[in-house]
Amino acid sequence: GQNIDQPTEMTATEGAIVQINCTYQTSGFNGLFWYQQHAGEAPTFLSYNVLDGLEEKGRFSSFLSRSKGYSYLLLKELQMKDSASYLCAVLDSNYQLIWGAGTKLIIKP
Amino acid sequence: SQTIHQWPATLVQPVGSPLSLECTVEGTSNPNLYWYRQAAGRGLQLLFYSVGIGQISSEVPQNLSASRPQDRQFILSSKKLLLSDSGFYLCAWSILAGGYNEQFFGPGTRLTVL
Numbered sequence: 001g002q003n004i005d006q007p008t009e010m011t012a013t014e015g016a017i018v019q020i021n022c023t024y025q026t027s028g029f030n031g032l033f034w035y036q037q038h039a040g041e042a043p044t045f046l047s048y049n050v051l052d053g054l055e056e057k058g059r060f061s062s063f064l065s066r067s068k069g070y071s072y073l074l075l076k077e078l079q080m081k082d083s084a085s086y087l088c089a090v091l092d093s094n095y096q097l098i099w100g101a102g103t104k105l106i107i108k109p
Numbered sequence: 110s111q112t113i114h115q116w117p118a119t120l121v122q123p124v125g126s127p128l129s130l131e132c133t134v135e136g137t138s139n140p141n142l143y144w145y146r147q148a149a150g151r152g153l154q155l156l157f158y159s160v161g162i163g164q165i166s167s168e169v170p171q172n173l174s175a176s177r178p179q180d181r182q183f184i185l186s187s188k189k190l191l192l193s194d195s196g197f198y199l200c201a202w203s204i205l206a207g208g209y210n211e212q213f214f215g216p217g218t219r220l221t222v223l
Contacts, residue, residue: 030208042199042214043153050208087152095210101152 002026004100006088011106012078020073020086020103028093034062034073035087037102043087046073075105083107111136115200115215122222128173128187130218132200135181140202142183143212144175147197159183195222 004024012018024032031050035043049055049064049071061074073086088100112135122128134140144156155168157175165175172191176184183200197219201212 030210033211040197040219042217044214045211048209048211091208091210095205095208096155096158097210097212099153099155104150 002090002092002098004088004090004098006086006100006103008101009104009106011108012075014078014080014107014109016078017074017076018078018105020075020088020105022071022073022088022100024069024071024088024090024098024100026090026092026098029066030091030093030095032062032064032071032091033089033097034060034071035089037085037087039084046086078107080107080109111202111213113200113202113213113215115198115218117218118216119219120221122190122220124192124222125189128185128190128194128220130185130198130200130220132183132185132215133181134183134202137181137202137204139180140204141210142177143201143203144183144185145199145201147199149196153199157185190222192222195220 006022033048034046036046037043047062049062054063059076064071085102085104087102089097092098114133142159145153147153157167159165159177162177173187197217199217200215203210203212
């Protein structure tokens with residue numbers, strides 16, 4: 001079967017750094033996406049990794065290790081507006097997105 | 110630029126009533142189209158996807174159906190709603206190009222079945 005695991009919920013402090021992990025077991029791999037979803041809204045694209053290594057985009061970075069079936073999303077200089085759910089999704093061998101359940105990130109002042 | 114529309118934004122329906130949710134995409138041709146459902150505090154559940162007019166793949170057996178009467182129109186329907194059909198329904202589109210398949214989401218429809 002196909003499986004994507006993320007922590008259900010994390011809490012961090014404004015101004016700090018937080019790392020959200022994602023592990024996956026899928027039939028094939030054609031890339032990994034991170035999306036952000038604020039409560040009651042649609043998910044929006046954050047990052048895409050298809051090769052091993054770190055992709056940096058402003059305060060957000062995403063890392064991928066294909067051999068370990070592992071990715072993380074790193075958020076720096078946390079702001080209150082970063083309070084949201086973060087969804088990890090993997091493109092399988094059929095180019096279908098397999099979604100994790102999401103990690104709810106709570107930012108405290 | 111591409112845009113995706115969904116309506117209505119919110120809907121309250123009694124059990125046993127029919128359902129029709131519509132999704133349209135502008136600014137692109139022959140997109141892949143998707144219907145997802147998200148229960149409160151949960152992840153995305155893929156319901157249907159379509160790679161072309163009249164081509165629908167169902168991921169989960171249920172009392173819902175989907176149709177794609179035009180290239181950029183995707184409709185989600187039910188003849189008789191169940192309480193368990195309540196949730197946040199999201200339509201998405203993508204273009205598979207060079208192995209890259211980013212999905213773009215519409216604003217969603219929040220359905221409450223009473």
